[in-house]
Amino acid sequence: MKFAENFLWGTASAAYQIEGAYLEDGKGLNIWDAYCQEGNRVAHSENGNVACDHYHHFREDVKMMREMGIKNYRFSINWTRILPEGTGKINEKGLQFYSDLVDELLANGIEPLVTLFHWDYPLALHQKGGWLNRESSDWFAEYAKVVVDALSDRVKYWMTINEPQVFIGCGYAIGKFAPFEKHLPCDLTRMTHNVLLSHGKAVQVIRKYAKKKPVIGFAFATPCCTPTDNTPEAIEEARRKSFAVTRDRFPFELSWWADPIFFGKYPQEAYDVLGADMPEILPGDMEIISQPVNFYGVNIYESKATENVYGYAENAYLGCPRTQMGWPVTPEVLYWSPKFLYERYKKPVLLSENGMAGHDWVHLDGRVHDAHRIDFMKRYLRELCRSAEDGAEIMGYMYWSIMDNFEWADGYDKRFGLVHVDYQTQERTIKDSGYFYRDVIQTNGQAIFSDTWEG
Template sequence: MNFPNDFAWGAATAAYQIEGGADADGRGPSIWDTYSHDKKIDSLRNRMNILNGDTGDTACDHYHLYKEDVKLMKEMGLKAYRFSISWSRILPEGRGKVNEAGLAFYSRLVDELIEAGIEPYITLFHWDLPQALQDIGGWFNPEMPAIFAEYVKIVVKALSDRVTYWMTLNEPQCHIIIGHIMGECAPKLRVSDQQGFYLIHSILKAHGKGVQVIREYAVKKPQIGIAPNPQAFYPATEREEDRKAAEKYSFRITTRNFWNSTWWLDPILLGRYPEDGIRVFGEDFPMEMIKPGDMELISQPLDFLGCNFYQGTKIMADEKGEPVVVPRKQGFDMTAFKWGVTPEILHYMPTFLYKRYNLPIYITENGLSMADWVSLDGNVHDPLRIDFMKRYLLELGKAIEEGTPVKGYFAWSLMDNYEWSNGYSERFGMIHVDYETQKRTLKDSAHWYREVILSDGECLSK
């Protein structure tokens, strides 16, 4: 199996999960600093915000160890590296005075990557809103799209002479739904459904303004996308009826569910909110929030669609051809995070998404958490991660062979890191991190991935 010669074989991280240096060189606090330092028991969940009270204060100390980390990336043979910018490291108050030391860090990182022959892919927002902006209402504040655009302008003017690939937002679904509607992540709000739509509309307008700014100020001709986590579905069999049912289910709204992909992708890529969803939510969808020009702003043309995929749901067609969810069998295959192992989603979802939105696809996150450790021989053996990645990549290869333009694959994650509300209890990395000593150890999967990259995926068939 051969992947395209220009395929972007990469790995991904996020700023708050690996950087540490929480108050180094003028960085301001983000909502995740606030959330992780709140040790009170949440009465609704009967637990602290973060498992074991962990914080991202030090994390993997990438802020100080980035040169070592880039050397490891080069040793792994990575062609691309996706990372996010800490907004509050650039603008401690979220706007206003620029922290030049913070900006210089990312400039040095970009230089280090380029020198190592690794293409930088920058995500501009990965959930860590500056606390100062949350204090003025966060995404409820009508000025937020413009504030985001000003932040993007600063980053793009500083780095776009060397950076081509940009993503505005990472998984806005998780940030808004889990953090603002469910209240189980930062900033820990629990708003009404109607308020939830205002937040969605606000962050999508910010995306649109961000795209405009990148187009206007980028020095190198940019490639611009977004990295959501679409709900993933796959057919129960290879029957055409099941395939059509899975595709139909992927873009249908029949219940009051904010996770439906079309709430997030249709406005951006089709210029409209889904009519079936508006009918389901009825009066709780506030039509008055949509002002003249909003949808044109939100649907700025993009160059690619990033997709974060981990697990999916099996769909079959009933006797009328309508989609039916197939329940998971008892004892289904799962990761340490209790997520299902469903590699078929990398075959079908890129194909479904390309057919609907006609944009090239990047898999911007895919991987698994495992209970792995440094063995007595000094190595980290993670055969299940290798098996998982191979299964998913083989399925992705099928999508490519069928003509879906998949441009790259970014494993989640480059290294073990701070897994948000689960703290340091989950290990997603291909590099093991000892959080007490900050020692890095390439896992077996890192060496295996190098061979995959060197062979452009040909070794996957062996």
Template sequence: MSFPKDFIWGTATASFQIEGAWDEDGKTPSIWDEFCEQPGAISDHSNGRTACDHYHRFREDVALMADRGIRNYRFSVSWPRILPEGTGKVNEAGVAFYNELIDCLLEHGIRPWMTIYHWDLPACLERKGGWVNDQIPEWFAEYTGVLADRFGDRVKDFFTINEPQCIIGLGYMTGGFAPGLKLELKDQVIACHNLLKSHGRACQVLREKVKDVRIGYAPCGASAIPKDENNPADVEAARKAYFAMEKNSPSFSVAWFSDPVVLGTYPADGLEYFGQYLPEGWQEDMKLICQKLDYYAQNLYEGREVRAADNENGWEDAPYPAGHPRTACGWPVTPRALYWAPRFLTERYKLPFIVTENGMSSHDWVMSDGKVHDPHRIDYLRRYIRELRRAVEDGVDIRGYFCWSLMDNFEWARGYSERFGLVYVDYTTGKRTPKDSFDWFAEMVRTNGENL
């Protein structure tokens, strides 16, 4: 057994990271536009004003996918491009851009997968409190309604929110991402709860407005990997560690953001630590938050090894040895994350699983022959996808895999210093150069993983 014949292979991007055109055709600033102006916020002092200029070059980018047989594309929508004031009047120029993109994808036989929110909150809404404002579920519902009305005749696959852990944990806890805040614990918990309610409202709107809609949710979280996977004690230790709550904040938890969405309740240990900060009557909100999902997704890049231990947790981290391989941005190379995370997540949530992001930053450049040779990325993808195949062969219900990313782009607080793409982007000229890994990935897609 290998990957099913109808397995979904695709590539992924996010609006702020590639579009540019930051103030064109009626778009207003997002929290990331403003965050980039804060001294020291972006490591290379860059911004997303031009990025990959996908706003003007999307046809070229779609053609690159089509030429290599990519048939699924996950992209996100810029909220302030659609609703410049966050709510109210729709920006028809913004709608026109996404209409043209969607039509172009369909003309090339590429299935659009739309992420409603990938971090670019309208700055005007952040000034009203952003995710801490109890009105945001309705703001989000209004925004979702516009997407459903304008695009739902052609787009049937939606992800509501990308990586809520980063939205709250990095945006409102550490301050490392936009909007760059360090809130008190109570406000972090309120922001988490409002975000979950927003997910629920988006699901309701999509079910009401889009015929034959399929809805997913795309959180994140480093996998816990059993040190010795042949040792049942280590497997159970990793399972516990993956869903265990940290005591200082819920903002980076897997269970805190997914148990309510799928199981209709906050995890017990999380309530013990943070229940006192939840709003009065939060239990009734579970009916809103827990909506039917067609698939559960997660962005997966790395994992930590865990072993059984004689302590209060029953587990402990097993640090990687000195010299363990790492990607260009310092993330450990841990292929088994794509076996154990889908296994643990499908055991707990009992939904079809999709990997919505996986890939690596590498030290890429255009070489003297005019090409971009990236053997490290090819080896990385081969190793990770082999582990994904092993999970499928062991009966884990995995439906798809999206490679991050289609092209090099603005990598958030790291600016343009990291290259995750299958396509090399010259940020001065905008020239696209497909890397060796893109050809390898295209052949892997063509053979449905038989070349692994």
């Protein structure tokens, strides 16, 4: 068993979670900047004002990536760092930061993968209606062009939007994430449609203006269900549940977002359950949304959970292993999700995020011994390799995340990183898992098949 020779091995991050410098060098406010200041929204009333201070430490962070053997780095652009009001005047200092970051990555042999939007929506545009405003897709296209004009001479890989299921579902349906609102289905479907239009218009912008031939995708969430056994009936039931649409959960569901992009239409099941709450679709909308992309990016941490009569979701059981987030450890999801996605949408699958939060600290010997994360990576990557062996086209794997960071509503308690960050001093310490991942990359994945690792 082995991965393709051109497999993309890398790590990922998001601007708000690591950059800090939230009011520095002309940057404008986004919804996380604004609404985290209120307190009581995030664990311990924490925020991303400083985070990992990557804005000032990016050169040493890139050097650290090189030491870890990282070949690809997926990062996001903070929209208001370059367009403080979301549209209009460009903040050249903010744009220069990302240009310098790209240069630093390339100088260290690391390929950049740029995500245009990872949840940090401009406050000024939110106050104009945000995703509810049909003009939002034009705002996003304007922003995309600024980034493409500045970076596309050096950047090849592009992702338009990260996890719309989460920033719409958690931000506007259940009120867990910024801007901490709760909307009815008629609003949520309209927001969805405008997000999808934003994606499509960004794809058009990238294709039209990129100076280097682009490879374009997105980074969606909502993994697939896994079969209860290997019978054809169980596999088909898992597939059905994976792509189902329900009225209560539609913002979080897979086909609700992906079918419009790949098939040019919403699932029929959506019309059945949402009825008059479906969005208004104007002539040409679906053609914009369904602009061709090169790959299907997906962030997967556990299998999709559906409740059963015993009080546990189908991906859990009494005493099952869980990460620090409380998520069940379900490595088989990296076999079934890429398989189901590739079979349905016929595009290479990029694991744009996968990883785990653990109880990590610097030990007395000065190292961070996270054997649990190494074991997690082995289990999940073995299943991903098996999926590729069985016919799914797997493009690459981006571990989430390069370093511990601000974990949204959970603040700084949850540590996902391959690198430990002391938030009091900003000292970085590469964890054992970071050195293990270096071995994985150097062997093109073969290190995962050893049951031991000496470090």
